[in-house]
Amino acid sequence: MTMLNVAELAELQKRRSEKWSGHAPGVIASTVAEMDFDLAEPIARVLHDAIDRSDLGYAFEVPERLKEAFTGFADRRLGWTVDPERVTLAPEVLAGLIELCLALAPGGSVGFATSAYPPFLQQIPQAGLRTVLIPLRPDGWFDLERLGAELRNGLRVLVLTNPHNPTGRVLPREELEQIAELCASYDAWVLADEIHAPLVLPGATHVPWLEVSDAARAGGISLISASKAFNIAGLKAAQIVTASDRAQDVVRRLPYTAEQAGLLGVLAAEVAFSQCDDWLDAVLRQLDDNRAYLRDNLPDGITWTPPDATYVAWLDCRALGLDEEPSSFFLRRAKIALSPGLDYDPDASGFLRLNFGTGPKLLEEIVSRLRSSLE
Numbered sequence: 001m002t003m004l005n006v007a008e009l010a011e012l013q014k015r016r017s018e019k020w021s022g023h024a025p026g027v028i029a030s031t032v033a034e035m036d037f038d039l040a041e042p043i044a045r046v047l048h049d050a051i052d053r054s055d056l057g058y059a060f061e062v063p064e065r066l067k068e069a070f071t072g073f074a075d076r077r078l079g080w081t082v083d084p085e086r087v088t089l090a091p092e093v094l095a096g097l098i099e100l101c102l103a104l105a106p107g108g109s110v111g112f113a114t115s116a117y118p119p120f121l122q123q124i125p126q127a128g129l130r131t132v133l134i135p136l137r138p139d140g141w142f143d144l145e146r147l148g149a150e151l152r153n154g155l156r157v158l159v160l161t162n163p164h165n166p167t168g169r170v171l172p173r174e175e176l177e178q179i180a181e182l183c184a185s186y187d188a189w190v191l192a193d194e195i196h197a198p199l200v201l202p203g204a205t206h207v208p209w210l211e212v213s214d215a216a217r218a219g220g221i222s223l224i225s226a227s228k229a230f231n232i233a234g235l236k237a238a239q240i241v242t243a244s245d246r247a248q249d250v251v252r253r254l255p256y257t258a259e260q261a262g263l264l265g266v267l268a269a270e271v272a273f274s275q276c277d278d279w280l281d282a283v284l285r286q287l288d289d290n291r292a293y294l295r296d297n298l299p300d301g302i303t304w305t306p307p308d309a310t311y312v313a314w315l316d317c318r319a320l321g322l323d324e325e326p327s328s329f330f331l332r333r334a335k336i337a338l339s340p341g342l343d344y345d346p347d348a349s350g351f352l353r354l355n356f357g358t359g360p361k362l363l364e365e366i367v368s369r370l371r372s373s374l375e
């Protein structure tokens, strides 16, 4: 059985990636979606080998081995039959999404549920597109009525994040079927961001968008990557998947795809998808334990719905009655860096997102500091 290791805090603080960079001494980072676990051994090995060969050039060859590894993973772990001919490499999910939005709605609007992954709020407008926010219902469900109204108003591209970030909710099949039908009736495209799908925790099942229905396949494009689940987001190799000629035709015409992916990302994703199931299972066990620990130990006054997937906890701190924004309060009083709710949603000022992709020792320290800061 694979054992996970998390380095000591002082070692983590030496990391140069976004999560651990730029904090004052003594601060524990619990922000951007990176995990603290040591890399899966096969990934570390393939990266070391590439460096030993000075093999850091362009990702030039058509990555047949990556396609094979990915389709095997999709079948084995997600119950998703993928045609390798319909897998296209992209540097990132985000870059692929923006390219697709530009291709499908030039100068138009793109809808997505809020609270949302912050770059949707920032980068979709920067690409010259209008954002149409579809606030999640108070129970966290997707708002079909609001979607219907926006489709009637002319919306033709929906970015559907499932599992959702920041709530970690996995949308059930019925809800997905309804979204697919509604969008199909207006001939609207659905870009399914399924980057968190490999991180579904015990108790939930992810239904891949292209397995939902004929309507979903006809007007849908899925984007997925090894980056979140295997903690290799800096390496740049994502997959765009289709299940219809019409969708594949859109992807074929994208200007920036395979050539911009990173070779190290391709090599790492190949082994992630084919040789790292044991490591991923160990991660999922730890995340499940962490979720239970948070359920039992979060301070009174912080409420949440435990996520079905991934390693983020979307925390409602409004009942704490703080007189400052919660992430500023906890940074100042607890020396914990958390992601402010406002980054995800203009209406989420009393919320924050906590990243629990770490080992038990650090999670206990995070929770203990949160509790002490409120005493």
Ligand SMILES: Cc1ncc(COP(=O)(O)O)c(C=O)c1O
Pocket: 033, 091, 092, 093, 094, 095, 117, 161, 165, 193, 195, 225, 227, 228, 233, 238
């Ligand atoms: C929903 C969602 N989409 C996309 C991304 C970014 O993926 P990539 O690094 O492949 O652009 C993230 C990262 O956390 C995410 O949560």
